[in-house]
Amino acid sequence: MTNDVDNGKDIAENEPPSSRVLQQILAWLSELGRVGILLYQTAYYLFRPPTNYISLLIKQLGTVGVDSLPVVLLTGIFTGMVLAVQGYHQLAEMSASSWVGNFVAVSVIKELGPMMTAFVLAGRIGASITAELGTMRVTEQIDALHVMATHPVRYLVVPRFLACVIMLPVLTTFSNVFGILGGYATAVWLFNMNGAYFLKQAQLAIFTSSVLIGLIKAVSFGIIIAIVACHRGFSIPTTGGAEGVGKATTGSAVQSLILILVMDFFLNYVLYTLLELK
């Protein structure tokens, strides 16, 4: 973490387009390189935590986990309700409305639970981590940490990274439970289905591997949110000011969302097609 940030901005105006494209690609690659270095440093300092580690971690677990819970639950319950309505009508065309329980449970646990939770967290936590670290950067607090012989990755990134990696699966599990409950309530109250039958269907559809898939996704999304947010916060130039922090904050949320989608596709491909999990 040094101050050497030049974001490849020195692209001359009068160069041919091909060279500009090349420069852009090089800028992306060097950005990727810096993210790689951050990941490496995070892994390194994960096992060399700062002295007051526990209190730092607990604080982050609170912010990432406890404070996000209401929104996550709300998102979860509505996701389940929407799925039940959609599922009921779609399946009715195949005279298979009785499979709603199955449909809701599978969709929630393997796909939408982890995904919606990660989206909420990227918007809520990712942006706030970037804003916080970015502000610390432009007010020289990160340099101050460094000079005081405390590596910023060790003191700032590691607790946030761990909090995201721990809390994403936990929140996803909460979201899943509420999603299925939302689907249940909709099926029973709106469509007059048998509740016990709905739950039986849901139970039959869920394998240990389904839960595992969801949790693997949740952990991966947690890593993405933490690393993207910290990287964006750190890479604001010291001269960036409040404007730099603002830009980085929106940038962080958008970049996280995109990477989460890409990662989701990639994981689906690997887990289902290559490892043939159910």
Place this chain on the structure above:
Amino acid sequence: MIRFENVEKSFGAKRVLCGVDLYIQKGETVVIMGPSGCGKTVTIKLAVGLVKPDAGRIFVFDQEITEMHEQEFDSIRKRIGMLFQSGALFDSMTVGENIEFMLVQHTSLTKAERHRIVAEKLEMVNLPGTEDLKPAELSGGMRKRVGLARAIAMDPEIVFYDEPTTGLDPIMTGEINLLISNLAHNLHITSVVVTHDMKSAFTIADRIIMMHEGRVVATGTPEEIQQTDNPIVQQFIHGIRL
């Protein structure tokens, strides 16, 4: 104590330092002076390893830091204090927590011992009893003084000051200058002060290093600097006096 040998540094296409040579001896108070943007801050950031040089060699405590590993560098940083231009206090912590930060991270002192040291340092910067305030509640001058107390918490051998008096009123400027001199003389701290404030420079310096456009253009005692016929130095001194 500190030596730069032909140090170069660029940011992107912009050359900030083009071959800086300088040394700082144990116990002296050296002022690095020069116009804004000439590379003074970058110079001290190089000395504490916040920025890595592109070329040249840097020695701190007679150890070459240029290629030094972070862990090794940290043991050097524990012997260094730095006052940042903006104070750079951690705004999520109280004044007391800011000052004891390094003691918490790097020593096994008990809470009571840490509190005693915090109180003592706050006394030194004339802010006794302010432990529980938040940085946001402090004025600019107070923030600099808390930053100073934090910089000397571990009894460092070298303290770097980046523009310690910029943006302060004349009375506060005088007070900070006095603090810097007192620390240097009473605690035998080697002080490196970066400033573009001529008056402060001539008040506190044992020796002045004059920088211009990424180079050292003159060095000497305040008297020598005032009497030099180097046109760049004359222009700088003259320009400020107008």
